[in-house]
Amino acid sequence: MPSVTDKATESPATTPAGSAQLDAIRAGYASEGAALHLGAAVVDGHAHADAPVRLPLSSLNRHGLVAGATGTGKTKTLQLMAEQLSAQGVPVFLADIKGDLSGMASPGVPNEKLAARSADVGQQWAPTAYPTEFLSLGGLGTGIPVRATITSFGPTLLAKVLGLNDTQESSLGLVFHYADKNGLALLDLKDLRAVISHLTSDEGKAELKALGGLSSATAGVILRELITFSDQGADVFFGEPEFDTADLLRTAGDGRGMVTCLELPAVQDRPQLFSTFLMWLLADLFHDLPEVGDLDKPKLVFFFDEAHLLFDEASKAFQDAIEQTVRLIRSKGVGVFFVTQSPKDVPSDVLAQLGNRVQHALRAFTPDDAKALKAAVSTYPHTDYDLSELLTTLGTGEAVVTVLSEKGAPTPVAWTRMVAPQSLMAPSDEAVVAQAVAASPLAQTYAAVADRESAYEKLQARLAAAPTPEEEPAPAPARAPRREESGAPARRQPKEEPGMVEQVVQSSAFRSMLRSAGTVIGREITRSIFGTARRRR
Known part of the structure; x- marks a missing residue:
């Protein structure tokens, strides 16, 4: 796990205002309990290793946002956070859209640039591989198939x-x-x-x-x-065996949290499918986990990459459901981080639930970009940084950070030079992934497709059992009309219209309800916020 060097590097010379700003950052990010070490604060253009920027583990269930333009380092930030969570026994779920995150299963490769950054931010870097599980949607990829009914x-x-x-x-x-x-x-x-x-x-x-x-x-x-x-x-x-989201909460034999990496490159042309599939995983977790309140560290941290795909063309009801899920699942001990290019990709009601912010560089090439930049700046607490300028000039691997402290208060805004991931910052070799999949205990459970009797088979059987036109009984002959003794035709009495209650009782819907009442009563058909059915484990 990255850490600040035992003997902090002497800080570069700073102005009096810069010194006061550093003191505020040191005090704001001081943490008594376990925390993620994100990097070193930058003031007056220099990184200060003695002013580390930390995110307390106890604040991770307040959720978060990792944002920034393409190429600014979002994926590496996601990777370094996942590494440190795993090292401290917290399971992690990653949606690997581009195929970059498989490198967590392999140790990193040292180089001069990496050594210089580590020294700059006070990081004791060591190449490390992390226990990683590889999944894939429906088996489209090398990972273990994930399905849902x-x-x-x-x-x-x-x-x-x-x-x-x-x-x-x-x-x-x-x-x-x-x-x-x-x-x-x-x-x-x-x-x-x-x-x-x-x-x-x-x-x-x-x-x-x-x-x-x-x-x-x-x-x-x-x-x-x-x-x-x-x-x-x-x-x-879709189908069985259905993935049990409890398998996301496992730890490895050495106590480190399991990193579950869902491969998604094979389904990039179906963005709505994989984004809603991720939301299904989150909703299913919400169903099954008990209320635990605030914990010293979360049970699971869920990284939702390319989050804008979830909200594109989403109805208001759907967005409301996401907001409610995110708001309520924190009491189940689950932290959710949305990873996207701009804060405006996330609806404001959902954004309001995200207490931890890591903002990489934004671009302001168009009027819409400038408007988005202004909106992003307005969401930060007061700071001595000129955020309008800083957010457009941040270097790769740098971010503007503000998180919730252990007391739940926002920390000072800190221009942060991020620490480097210790695992491979590139895809792992295919042989490494294949070996991890073959050795996984999940393979025996989910590899083979099951197809038990369900609606299709029952309706086919019903259709096969239905009588053919030749087998149907002939209609009964019409009965001759009755006549009065006088021989005159009888006058048909007008049919009395049924009352409201009779209409309800005689309706097919009411009769159907009575037929199924014995089945419905005593059977739990619980639906979550999204309408997902609770399954019996």
């Missing part, structure tokens, strides 16, 4: 993936409700397609009508979107 994924997240509007999302929720009520397990895409096809068929029209707010036209739109989604190869992401 359609029921667990839920209608809200699935609607985001499919690009459905609010009406269509509500209708999809009715389809999930119908499947729940009728015992039709939705494990993969073909199950959901089978249920919708049934509801829009001649045999299912009555059940479709009984659902109320679901029209055949809307059901048809959803079905077409599912078929397109399936044709794009999305079938591999």
Whole structure:
């Protein structure tokens, strides 16, 4: 783990104002408990190793933001934070969008530039590999396959993936409700397609009508979107065995936290899918973990790379659900860091939940960039730095930092020269990754696809058992009309319209509810904020 040298390097000469600023930084970032060492404060253009910038482990469940333009060092900041968390026994989850983070499984390679930076920031650097688990969505990659069932994924997240509007999302929720009520397990895409096809068929029209707010036209739109989604190869992401998010909370035999690296380069052309899949993981954790309040160190820290993809074209309801998840999951001992290019990529209500900020350089090439820069500056506490200028001139591997102290108060804004990662700052060799996957205890659980009886098989069996037109009984002959004794035709009495209660009792929806009441009562169908179903472990 990086640390400040035992005998701090003598600080370069500073102005009186600079000395006062350094004293404020030293006091603000002093930490009695365990902390991440992010780097050294920079004042008057020089790094001061005796003014370390730290992030307390106890503040990590207040969440955070790592932002900055391309090439400014966001990924390396993510890497050095993950290393130190692992070294202190905290499991870490990383979304590896570009394939760079596999280097955590290999020790770093020393060089002159690295040695100079380490000396500058007071870091005792040593090449170190960290215990790393490699996963991949549906097996698209070398990692262990991660899948989710359609029921667990839920209608809200699935609607985001499919690009459905609010009406269509509500209708999809009715389809999930119908499947729940009728015992039709939705494990993969073909199950959901089978249920919708049934509801829009001649045999299912009555059940479709009984659902109320679901029209055949809307059901048809959803079905077409599912078929397109399936044709794009999305079938591999859904099914069983479903990934148990408790496996993200493991530690290695030596006590270090396991680093779980989800490979995503193979699905870069499906940004909505992998961003919502990450949100499913977070929502599932929210379901299963107990309330623990504030801990000395988090149970897990979740890094959400390329976070803007999650919020692109998201509905207000979806954004509200993310905000609520982020706000509530901190009491479960989970910290969430959003990693993106600009703070404006994250909605303000979500941004307000992020107490820890590591801001790398921003660019101001366009009027929109300048507006974003001004907005970013306005979110920082008062500081002696000229942030409007500083944020556009930061060097690679430098950032403006402010975090929450152990007491929960914002620390002074600190221009920080970050420490260097100790693992490989490049992708690991393919043989290293393959060896890690082969040795993983998760491989036996998740490698092979399972396909038990679910909605598709049940509806196919029902269709096969239905009588053919030749087998259906002939209609009964029409009965001759009755006549009065006089021989005159009898006058048909007008049919009395049923009252409101009779209409409700006689409705197919009410009868259906009565039929399923025995099943529904006593069965827990709990939905999370996102509509994901709680599964029995």
